[in-house]
Amino acid sequence: MERRLAVWNHDLELGANGAAPTRWSAAPASPTATLKAVRVDAPAPMPRYTGERTVNHAIWLSDRSGSGAVAARAAAVPAAAGRTYWAQAQVYVGAGTTARLNLEFLDAAGRRLPGGLVEQGNLRLLPKAGELTWVRSTGVAPAGTTAIRALIVSAMAAVGSSYWDQLFLAEVAAPPAYAPALGTGAVLFVGDHRVGQLSGLTRVVQPGRKYRANGDPRAATPVYDSVCCHRGGQPPHSAQLFGTVLHEDGVYKMWYTAKASGPWSARYAESADGRSFPAGAQVLADVWVAGVVRNPKTTDPSRRYLMLGVKGAMAPATTTPMPPVDVTYRAYASPDGKAWTPLAAAAVLPMRDVANVSYDPVTARFVATTKQAGGTTDRQAYVSTSADFVHWTAPRQALRVDAADPAGSHVYGAPVFRYGDQLLGLPLIYTQGLVNGVNGPVVPQIAASPDGSWWSRPSRSPLIPLGAAGELDDGFLMLASAPVVDGDRVRLYYSGWDAGHETAGRSSRVFYAEWRRDGFVSLRAGAGGGTLTTKPLRPTGTTVTVNADLTPGTGVAGQLTAEVLDAGTGVVIPGYGTAQSTVVAGDTLAGSLTWAGKNLSALAGRQIRLRFTLTAGDFYSFRVG
Numbered sequence: 270m271e272r273r274l275a276v277w278n279h280d281l282e283l284g285a286n287g288a289a290p291t292r293w294s295a296a297p298a299s300p301t302a303t304l305k306a307v308r309v310d311a312p313a314p315m316p317r318y319t320g321e322r323t324v325n326h327a328i329w330l331s332d333r334s335g336s337g338a339v340a341a342r343a344a345a346v347p348a349a350a351g352r353t354y355w356a357q358a359q360v361y362v363g364a365g366t367t368a369r370l371n372l373e374f375l376d377a378a379g380r381r382l383p384g385g386l387v388e389q390g391n392l393r394l395l396p397k398a399g400e401l402t403w404v405r406s407t408g409v410a411p412a413g414t415t416a417i418r419a420l421i422v423s424a425m426a427a428v429g430s431s432y433w434d435q436l437f438l439a440e441v442a443a444p445p446a447y448a449p450a451l452g453t454g455a456v457l458f459v460g461d462h463r464v465g466q467l468s469g470l471t472r473v474v475q476p477g478r479k480y481r482a483n484g485d486p487r488a489a490t491p492v493y494d495s496v497c498c499h500r501g502g503q504p505p506h507s508a509q510l511f512g513t514v515l516h517e518d519g520v521y522k523m524w525y526t527a528k529a530s531g532p533w534s535a536r537y538a539e540s541a542d543g544r545s546f547p548a549g550a551q552v553l554a555d556v557w558v559a560g561v562v563r564n565p566k567t568t569d570p571s572r573r574y575l576m577l578g579v580k581g582a583m584a585p586a587t588t589t590p591m592p593p594v595d596v597t598y599r600a601y602a603s604p605d606g607k608a609w610t611p612l613a614a615a616a617v618l619p620m621r622d623v624a625n626v627s628y629d630p631v632t633a634r635f636v637a638t639t640k641q642a643g644g645t646t647d648r649q650a651y652v653s654t655s656a657d658f659v660h661w662t663a664p665r666q667a668l669r670v671d672a673a674d675p676a677g678s679h680v681y682g683a684p685v686f687r688y689g690d691q692l693l694g695l696p697l698i699y700t701q702g703l704v705n706g707v708n709g710p711v712v713p714q715i716a717a718s719p720d721g722s723w724w725s726r727p728s729r730s731p732l733i734p735l736g737a738a739g740e741l742d743d744g745f746l747m748l749a750s751a752p753v754v755d756g757d758r759v760r761l762y763y764s765g766w767d768a769g770h771e772t773a774g775r776s777s778r779v780f781y782a783e784w785r786r787d788g789f790v791s792l793r794a795g796a797g798g799g800t801l802t803t804k805p806l807r808p809t810g811t812t813v814t815v816n817a818d819l820t821p822g823t824g825v826a827g828q829l830t831a832e833v834l835d836a837g838t839g840v841v842i843p844g845y846g847t848a849q850s851t852v853v854a855g856d857t858l859a860g861s862l863t864w865a866g867k868n869l870s871a872l873a874g875r876q877i878r879l880r881f882t883l884t885a886g887d888f889y890s891f892r893v894g
Contacts, residue, residue, distance in 0.1 A: 272666055274346050274438040281306050281326040281434060290328060292344040303331040304341050330368050331430040332423035340422040343436060345375055347663060348410050348417035353441040355407040356419045358433050362400055365429025370404050371420040376413045384411050444723045449805040449876055453894040454689030459790045460717030460725025462691060465878065469799025470792040473887070474715060474730035477761060477782025480544060488740050489765065493538065493546040493779035495527065507777045510764035511623065512558035513750045516543065522606055524561045524576065525549065525779065533557050535578060537607055543760065553609050556580055559598065560626035560750030561606065562635065575658045576601040576609060577626040577637055598624055598639060600658050613659050623682030625750040631687060636721060638685045639664055648679035648699065652721045668696045668716060668724055677701040681711050685721060686751040689892070692718045695732060695748055699770060709771035710735060711745045715789055732789065733763060733782045741778055744769040757858055759784045786858055787816045791887035794827060798884040805836035806877055808893040811870040813862040819886035820856050827885030829853040831862050836876035847882065869893065
């Protein structure tokens, strides 16, 4: 499997014509060497792109010396020793002998390591003049590697010119070893971590039910609408839920980002029911709220709440390459969520823009998802963890788009949080261009991971759909860092824009959507029913419960039963077959499964599989508690 790495300006769209592309460098400078970005609108040697691409640049590398090499180097990105990497790029040979695509491995000081140059392999696949093709170079990072970069270089005696575009770097990564140990948290079917085999069941993303007040003509009612309804004499401002909503002591507490005049700043508001928030008060100036967590790791009352914030003014990427150096992630602490002080004098994480933060009680670490190198054309989400909220692990690529996403898509941000047996991630898929009449929509999806680094995203359906044309959330949805779980319901707050990312004059308000507990994704039985067989499990608990709605709209009542199999042989364990299973029916959040009155206590320490059978309905989760 491959994990695509971010590369600054990989498609060369940042930078003026005739100059070296942004985040690229040339060496050596020579009257007989040329490196520059050229626009390849026809007529030109390189064919023009179609589809979502509206700007089309390529690197032109020309070597006329015949005695010295000419090189184009991309900006370095993080890498680790012992891992396998590949670089790939598209090349068109204009004349003569083309340059080659190499990999360069660097140490912490930015110097090439001994043995740190890997040349493009297989000379027979080198393109000839007039050919457009993909080339690749693959190598293993030597000891001491901290970064990697692509190097396009001519040979010493070569004379020729070539055009390069669409550079990609990837790490050849293996998924984490499967761990059968199962705690007491709910197992959802968002991804395939615990799913061994499905038959006759279809995975269905259940879109959140948007809150709508009685008599409201709009599909979604804002719970905070400062655009039209500013209160208490405050001026109107646009409110974005870069931030968090917590439900504590009967109070909904919301930290969000807003702007009236001047910079975007952090604000705080409270509500008794979470359906109507008054005008919030500014609590930090020039800070975007990435997320707030209640700190479970301290007895110091001054650190009861922790905030990760984006500090600094953000310049438009059209004039300044992302990220401006003055924009970073900072850490803050507060006793009450209102008065905040810095936890550290310097930035705790690099880069900029959208971020989220949560706390994982299983690993006892804070989890941050940030936006790292990738520029305007390759947004993706990275994960870092911390024990103290100040010292974070290096950002590790987590969620990005792949071939199953529409062309021109990016991950604009991605809340990551613990939910039962797994981590859930909510990638915000930003698609450039017009989609259903919206210019640059941003829509949340859902993914799952056992460890935060390897993600399963089998469905690409929206978790919260855009509103219909003309509604207040019809173009751009941003999410709180984590949902609010209240008993039998799960509530996720979001900010909805009344236009897409690429639209000027847009306004943002805060809304929420709601699900049944564990209700984000279901396995739905077809007409003939279906089965789910888990991967091997070694439970710590003994009681099995299921969350299922077996009363579908078709009017055909469904049933759910289960068998317990030996994990090694796949054979039903005597006394734990379908004939002995409880029959679960109706709509239940915690339907109990036993086998002739027995639970799993007699199988303690044994690896098993569970095979669930549904005749109709939706199966949301199970737990062994």
